[in-house]
Amino acid sequence: MSIYRELGIEPVINASGSVTRLGGAVMPPEVVQAYVDAAQATVPLEQLQALASKRIAEATGTDAGIVTTGAAAALTLGTAAILARLDAGKMERLPHTDGMKNEFIIAREQRSGYDHAVRAAGARLVEVGFNEIVANAGVRRTEVWEYEAAIAEKTAGIVYVYSPTSRPNVAELVRMARVHDIPVLIDAAGELPPRSNLKTIPASGADLVAFSGGKTIRGPQSTGILCGRKDLITSAVLQLLDMDDHPELWSPPTEFIDVDTLTGMPRHGFCRSMKVAKEQIVSLLKALEMFTSGAYLPLVPQYRERLQMIAKTLSNHPVTCTIVEKNDDESPPSLEIRLDEERLKQSAFDICRGLRGGSPAVYVGHGKLPQKTLVINPTCVRDDQWATLTKRLSDSLI
Numbered sequence: 001m002s003i004y005r006e007l008g009i010e011p012v013i014n015a016s017g018s019v020t021r022l023g024g025a026v027m028p029p030e031v032v033q034a035y036v037d038a039a040q041a042t043v044p045l046e047q048l049q050a051l052a053s054k055r056i057a058e059a060t061g062t063d064a065g066i067v068t069t070g071a072a073a074a075l076t077l078g079t080a081a082i083l084a085r086l087d088a089g090k091m092e093r094l095p096h097t098d099g100m101k102n103e104f105i106i107a108r109e110q111r112s113g114y115d116h117a118v119r120a121a122g123a124r125l126v127e128v129g130f131n132e133i134v135a136n137a138g139v140r141r142t143e144v145w146e147y148e149a150a151i152a153e154k155t156a157g158i159v160y161v162y163s164p165t166s167r168p169n170v171a172e173l174v175r176m177a178r179v180h181d182i183p184v185l186i187d188a189a190g191e192l193p194p195r196s197n198l199k200t201i202p203a204s205g206a207d208l209v210a211f212s213g214g215k216t217i218r219g220p221q222s223t224g225i226l227c228g229r230k231d232l233i234t235s236a237v238l239q240l241l242d243m244d245d246h247p248e249l250w251s252p253p254t255e256f257i258d259v260d261t262l263t264g265m266p267r268h269g270f271c272r273s274m275k276v277a278k279e280q281i282v283s284l285l286k287a288l289e290m291f292t293s294g295a296y297l298p299l300v301p302q303y304r305e306r307l308q309m310i311a312k313t314l315s316n317h318p319v320t321c322t323i324v325e326k327n328d329d330e331s332p333p334s335l336e337i338r339l340d341e342e343r344l345k346q347s348a349f350d351i352c353r354g355l356r357g358g359s360p361a362v363y364v365g366h367g368k369l370p371q372k373t374l375v376i377n378p379t380c381v382r383d384d385q386w387a388t389l390t391k392r393l394s395d396s397l398i
């Protein structure tokens with residue numbers, strides 16, 4: 001940790017989970033060691049990605065996969081793969097898609113800042129459905145027929161953001177898309193744990209699925225996974241790898257990149273700017289192995305105990321604490337602290353600002369501030385930080 005102080009920046013207590021703006025997950029020592037080891041040797045990256053593909057395929061029950069520089073990059077790569085397929089000429093043109101099938105259908109209610117990642121590759125988003133519930137103007141969610149009705153000459157794919165509450169049902173959507181031969185790309189960035197989601201989300205039949213590697217898998221912040229159909233993964237990796245070699249010498253692993261299926265040897269592709277380092281690949285694989293083997297599960301009861309301690313400490317403060325359990329038995333609980341703003345004479349936003357401003361700075365989950373609630377996510381709080389976190393909360397909430 002002292003490296004940050006050496007540089008002149010003070011580390012914060014992150015009680016909001018593995019969010020990107022605070023640098024993602026804290027990597028376990030084993031993952032850090034894998035990163036360090038990987039940094040001290042050299043391997044051909046296409047061979048390393050081919051090896052990663054086998055590991056990812058096994059973990060996700062898919063045909064193939066690659067390590068990317070995040071789930072957002074995986075979405076861009078997935079989009080580029082669906083747009084260009086194995087056509088080297090199209091790969092060279094991206095992100096310019098004039099004259100190509102370039103429309104991706106997305107539910108209006110699933111649009112977010114992350115859809116930049118899809119648009120970046122040259123896709124044009126076509127919205128379907130409405131956002132009636134948020135608009136307080138109706139009860140219905142987006143339905144499969146609405147996607148089907150939007151399929152047109154230029155439809156290249158469907159992008160779908162997965163969550164347990166997403167609608168329509170993803171398997172039904174995929175079934176419809178199959179009939180029209182339209183690939184489905186799923187954003188499942190933050191949908192782990194439960195570990196089973198690594199397999200059940202791809203098992204929906206989706207052509208490509210993106211997971212984040214720097215969230216609960218606890219790999220480096222800028223890692224992710226793209227997995228799914230082999231030909232699309234091949235297209236993705238071709239647009240990602242450094243391609244500066246002689247065609248006479250270029251011999252990627254054939255089970256990963258079948259040169260005979262290509263229209264030519266692509267040059268550096270559109271996603272060359274999202275290149276993945278060997279250290280990222282190796283350490284993400286280590287983190288994936290730990291995540292899938294259940295190495296993080298013993299932490300869950302420890303987290304629960306820590307949160308209960310905070311709740312106990314705050315029992316005489318003008319707040320109401322609730323431990324919120326997730327619907328699966330693998331996700332850590334969180335602690336919601338509902339504030340009595342009148343008695344505190346401060347708003348939840350003021351308290352949050354004060355916590356960020358103090359020393360050490362404390363960043364709590366801010367998703368429920370409009371409901372006067374601070375959320376404590378335990379997963380990025382280090383063992384040695386709990387006492388200080390508890391004290392800062394206790395000092396601030398009086």
Ligand SMILES: *Cc1c(COP(=O)(O)O)cnc(C)c1O
Binds near residue numbers: 072189213
């Ligand atoms: C976090 C997240 C992403 C981005 O993932 P990165 O690994 O940070 O690139 C994309 N979509 C959703 C829904 C997310 O939660």
